[in-house]
Amino acid sequence: MLLDIQSLSHKYQSGKNTKFAIKSLSLQVEPGILGLLGPNGAGKSSMMRIIATITKPSQGNIFWQGQDIIKSPQILRKELGYLPQYFGVYDQLSGIEFLQYIASLKGLDKAKTNHTIEALLHKLNLTHASNMPLKGYSGGMKQRIGIAQALLNDPKLLIIDEPTVGLDPHERASFRQLLSELAGERCIIFSTHIVADVESIADRIAIMHSGQLIQSESPSTLLHKVANKCWQLTANLSELKHIQHEFIVSHSVRKESKVELNIVADFCPDARAISRAPSLEDAYLYFTSNRQAQTGYARAS
Incomplete structure (x- = not known):
């Protein structure tokens, strides 16, 4: 196990009220693809930002290879790749210029980075568009350049938040295939509310509802639970x-x-x-329906 999340909670103020985006969430993540499912507002993006060391949680601990990344976030940042839900690009830059700029922000060695960028553009089928301004990229191409910037430092943990929003069916299928190829010894957390995006590629499915983790199982186990x-x-x-x-x-x-x-x-x-x-969508709808989600939440590991 590489990533160990223990009793994580995060709250925020909404007017005079305190609301929980995440409440007492515990989860262990191993190499492979973890599909993080949940309806909009379930707390998925909040958890992604906390794991990516962008937001500090209200309570709880997160350990990366046994080290506390809340106290020492730089431990993980060297091995982290992150594609947020809303990924902005500099439209006037070309693909290669954008990747060179991100690499400089990450403090990566320039000589090695140029070779890495060339290899990533080839792997992500963007070589033909490497000198094209990003404003001319399609939605799928922008997502691929987003993955490229996340892979510049060859991360051991790759966090991808709602990456298929706005993509057509062909682009979504290509994106899923790409993630399968990137897995191996790498931990990939793929957050989405679209079941079809993860059902064929995830080694494990974690389902969130109202800030809590309600299931964390292999796809086959989830299917068995609603069979x-x-x-x-x-x-x-x-x-x-x-x-x-x-x-x-x-x-x-x-x-x-x-x-x-x-x-x-x-x-x-x-x-x-x-x-x-049963289908995985059946399981997802069953566990996230208000009738089922209110029956209790168990620690998942």
């Missing part, structure tokens, strides 16, 4: 509103005057329903 809670029901359109109010509906397809529904529920929702195989 007997997934149902398919073909109902009349007139029943749809009532069913959506009573149950978690993960997917629906209209077929003439009927609608075929995928439902997640602790019990068979209707005599017409049949059991079906």
